[in-house]
Amino acid sequence: MTNSHKPSAQAEHPLTLIPGPVEFTDEVLAAMATPSQSHVSPQFVEVFGDALALLRQLFFNTDKSAQGFAIAGAGTLGWDFVAANLIEPGEEALVLHTGYFADSFAECITTYGGKVTQLKAPIGDVVPLEDVESALMQKKFKLVTITHVDTSTGVLSDIKTLSALIRKVSPETLVIVDGVCSVGVEEIRFDDWDLDLVLTAPQKAIGVPAGLSIFIASGRAIDVFKTRKSPPTSYYASFAKWLPIMQNYEAKKPSYFSTPPVQNIHALLASLKQILSVPLEDRFAAHARMSDRIKSTIASYGLKQVAIREGYQAHGMTAVYLPEGVTLPELLPRIAKRGIVLAGGLHKAIATKYFRIGHMGVSVTDDDRHDFDKALAAIKESFGEAGYIC
Amino acid sequence: MTNSHKPSAQAEHPLTLIPGPVEFTDEVLAAMATPSQSHVSPQFVEVFGDALALLRQLFFNTDKSAQGFAIAGAGTLGWDFVAANLIEPGEEALVLHTGYFADSFAECITTYGGKVTQLKAPIGDVVPLEDVESALMQKKFKLVTITHVDTSTGVLSDIKTLSALIRKVSPETLVIVDGVCSVGVEEIRFDDWDLDLVLTAPQKAIGVPAGLSIFIASGRAIDVFKTRKSPPTSYYASFAKWLPIMQNYEAKKPSYFSTPPVQNIHALLASLKQILSVPLEDRFAAHARMSDRIKSTIASYGLKQVAIREGYQAHGMTAVYLPEGVTLPELLPRIAKRGIVLAGGLHKAIATKYFRIGHMGVSVTDDDRHDFDKALAAIKESFGEAGYIC
Numbered sequence: 001m002t003n004s005h006k007p008s009a010q011a012e013h014p015l016t017l018i019p020g021p022v023e024f025t026d027e028v029l030a031a032m033a034t035p036s037q038s039h040v041s042p043q044f045v046e047v048f049g050d051a052l053a054l055l056r057q058l059f060f061n062t063d064k065s066a067q068g069f070a071i072a073g074a075g076t077l078g079w080d081f082v083a084a085n086l087i088e089p090g091e092e093a094l095v096l097h098t099g100y101f102a103d104s105f106a107e108c109i110t111t112y113g114g115k116v117t118q119l120k121a122p123i124g125d126v127v128p129l130e131d132v133e134s135a136l137m138q139k140k141f142k143l144v145t146i147t148h149v150d151t152s153t154g155v156l157s158d159i160k161t162l163s164a165l166i167r168k169v170s171p172e173t174l175v176i177v178d179g180v181c182s183v184g185v186e187e188i189r190f191d192d193w194d195l196d197l198v199l200t201a202p203q204k205a206i207g208v209p210a211g212l213s214i215f216i217a218s219g220r221a222i223d224v225f226k227t228r229k230s231p232p233t234s235y236y237a238s239f240a241k242w243l244p245i246m247q248n249y250e251a252k253k254p255s256y257f258s259t260p261p262v263q264n265i266h267a268l269l270a271s272l273k274q275i276l277s278v279p280l281e282d283r284f285a286a287h288a289r290m291s292d293r294i295k296s297t298i299a300s301y302g303l304k305q306v307a308i309r310e311g312y313q314a315h316g317m318t319a320v321y322l323p324e325g326v327t328l329p330e331l332l333p334r335i336a337k338r339g340i341v342l343a344g345g346l347h348k349a350i351a352t353k354y355f356r357i358g359h360m361g362v363s364v365t366d367d368d369r370h371d372f373d374k375a376l377a378a379i380k381e382s383f384g385e386a387g388y389i390c
Numbered sequence: 391m392t393n394s395h396k397p398s399a400q401a402e403h404p405l406t407l408i409p410g411p412v413e414f415t416d417e418v419l420a421a422m423a424t425p426s427q428s429h430v431s432p433q434f435v436e437v438f439g440d441a442l443a444l445l446r447q448l449f450f451n452t453d454k455s456a457q458g459f460a461i462a463g464a465g466t467l468g469w470d471f472v473a474a475n476l477i478e479p480g481e482e483a484l485v486l487h488t489g490y491f492a493d494s495f496a497e498c499i500t501t502y503g504g505k506v507t508q509l510k511a512p513i514g515d516v517v518p519l520e521d522v523e524s525a526l527m528q529k530k531f532k533l534v535t536i537t538h539v540d541t542s543t544g545v546l547s548d549i550k551t552l553s554a555l556i557r558k559v560s561p562e563t564l565v566i567v568d569g570v571c572s573v574g575v576e577e578i579r580f581d582d583w584d585l586d587l588v589l590t591a592p593q594k595a596i597g598v599p600a601g602l603s604i605f606i607a608s609g610r611a612i613d614v615f616k617t618r619k620s621p622p623t624s625y626y627a628s629f630a631k632w633l634p635i636m637q638n639y640e641a642k643k644p645s646y647f648s649t650p651p652v653q654n655i656h657a658l659l660a661s662l663k664q665i666l667s668v669p670l671e672d673r674f675a676a677h678a679r680m681s682d683r684i685k686s687t688i689a690s691y692g693l694k695q696v697a698i699r700e701g702y703q704a705h706g707m708t709a710v711y712l713p714e715g716v717t718l719p720e721l722l723p724r725i726a727k728r729g730i731v732l733a734g735g736l737h738k739a740i741a742t743k744y745f746r747i748g749h750m751g752v753s754v755t756d757d758d759r760h761d762f763d764k765a766l767a768a769i770k771e772s773f774g775e776a777g778y779i780c
Contacts, residue, residue: 016427029425033419209651
């Protein structure tokens with residue numbers, strides 16, 4: 001873990017302990033302030049190339065037929081990349097629904113002409129494997145999407161088992177993982193688990209300010225793209241445009257389609273270097289320990305998680321139901337007054353009934369910050385003020 | 391002008407004097423390093439709302455039926471917003487071609503199903519008004535696109551006259567301006583000139599690192615969107631998603647579709663405050679003076695511009711043909727050795743035959759920097775070393 005004993009260079013600010021954006025390290029913020037550089041300068045080509053190479057490590061990827069991408073945009077844009085490149089109008093997609101974000105991904109696929117079947121789990125739960133298997137046997141799906149961690153519920157999907165199942169029942173179906181709230185905190189073995197595309201955003205467990213769409217695509221996914229019958233249905237979110245650009249930058253050759261966000265890429269490299277300075281297994285274990293601590297403390301307060309099934313709970317966030325008689329406006333401002341920013345609910349069906357804690361990145365890995373000592377104390381005191389004694 | 395007498399806080403670095411990214415002010419870079427903030431926190435909502443309000447001023451916009459947008463992405467993404475929202479599959483677009491970027495915009499429109507007619511000017515020139523008029527009379531176009539400044543040629547289009555012509559001949563046709571290399575340096579009176587959408591990127595005359603798609607859409611354009619027969623053909627680049635978000639943030643209400651790039655928006659606000667601290671007319675005049683100086687110096691060196699027609703030459707960049715016997719690899723590395731980064735050619739037909747100088751932003755407005763004294767001297771000396779005596 002990063003046991004930084006330096007005082008932070010950052011101005012005093014409320015601690016942002018939501019499921020992204022998370023707190024950033026001084027080094028990452030300094031990289032965001034990199035003086036201007038040409039996007040085709042040798043200096044920047046070096047930085048971008050290194051960032052793309054390190055990105056593979058975050059996914060335990062060594063198979064060079066896969067390719068990492070980092071493009072100006074947002075996690076959301078990753079859905080457009082999938083929908084505009086890996087499925088053609090009229091083809092079928094199976095969306096496994098564990099919260100708010102599956103509905104959005106499904107809508108995105110529909111926008112580009114894909115036909116979506118959703119398998120919806122009850123709120124807080126995952127879709128049973130047998131339901132996935134029977135759906136796969138009824139129809140040929142071009143791809144299946146899985147939200148690794150649904151930020152609206154904190155439900156963690158078992159992408160390893162799901163991928164194995166999909167590969168067994170429907171070998172050609174692409175396995176697409178929405179890893180927005182999982183990459184950098186949950187184990188993802190891209191090659192070993194035979195995944196086809198994992199998309200994410202920087203402002204969660206990667207610890208970089210929002211502004212990038214980050215994803216890795218398998219050789220199989222790239223082949224599916226290359227053998228499309230129709231051209232990609234997006235211009236900006238087109239593999240045809242970006243694949244050669246990413247390949248070139250990773251080979252340390254300048255290349256141009258659209259000006260990359262130079263400073264955000266510097267910040268990505270800075271954070272990847274910090275993340276990969278310790279074995280990823282240690283990073284995951286530190287997040288798991290913190291998650292256990294937060295979840296058991298919450299339970300000791302008599303509060304229940306939205307994610308109901310043990311083993312299917314995210315390690316980078318916790319969604320917590322409010323107790324009877326306490327509302328979000330009675331709780332969150334009191335916590336904010338104590339310098340801690342938590343998030344309200346996001347899942348439409350229960351949005352006013354729960355709150356969310358993000359526990360990812362430097363707030364977890366830098367023990368000296370004591371961010372969650374402060375946060376858990378603030379939660380307890382604020383509940384007390386609101387009339388609920390933890 | 392900003393006559394900053396403070397020494398820069400930035401690390402020593404080569405001067406980036408290309409047609410974007412440009413040099414940034416210390417204040418803008420400091421804003422890029424803003425500590426983490428929730429994207430729905432009152433602090434950030436305030437910043438985003440202020441940035442959207444100031445953005446209107448950059449376009450002399452007071453008509454509230456128009457709306458400004460600032461979205462994680464790139465200038466290129468602005469084309470997708472146009473093509474996915476303002477034209478429906480099968481409808482006609484007229485693209486006025488003054489360089490490389492019109493071909494790309496045309497390809498983007500085609501990607502989303504629009505039918506494109508291009509009017510191509512000879513390299514370095516603009517399309518004659520009578521050609522535009524006769525094209526408009528032959529067919530009903532849903533929209534016309536004009537590249538205000540084509541970064542590949544330095545040709546400046548007369549968008550005021552073109553807009554008036556379009557409005558006269560074909561009143562319902564939307565007037566779309568690609569202002570990537572013009573917003574912040576060329577006059578754009580959005581309301582008075584009756585424009586419908588101007589798109590741009592931050593890393594040019596707005597003086598903010600790359601990472602945003604910025605545009606303003608007229609009430610007419612928004613109505614055209616709202617009365618579409620078919621839904622928008624992009625998910626991320628959808629007015630349906632972003633229009634309410636931008637309206638909410640500008641009204642200082644938090645709102646969520648996709649996490650905005652908090653730090654880039656802080657930087658946008660910081661730069662807009664600096665830009666708008668002097669009358670825009672003064673800013674344009676300063677850029678015009680610098681442009682005149684550079685263009686006349688270049689002429690005194692016996693060199694010719696790519697943009698051949700007086701009055702149709704950009705004020706924020708100059709594209710310069712190499713003299714007989716000097717190649718880019720003989721010139722640009724020599725200039726780089728003197729600490730100045732210029733750009734090579736971009737227009738495919740002549741890419742190896744010219745170079746480009748960007749003169750936008752703080753390098754122009756801060757007299758104390760003397761960036762172009764250094765650059766012009768470096769150009770002269772480097773040509774000398776390459777065997778061409780200026």
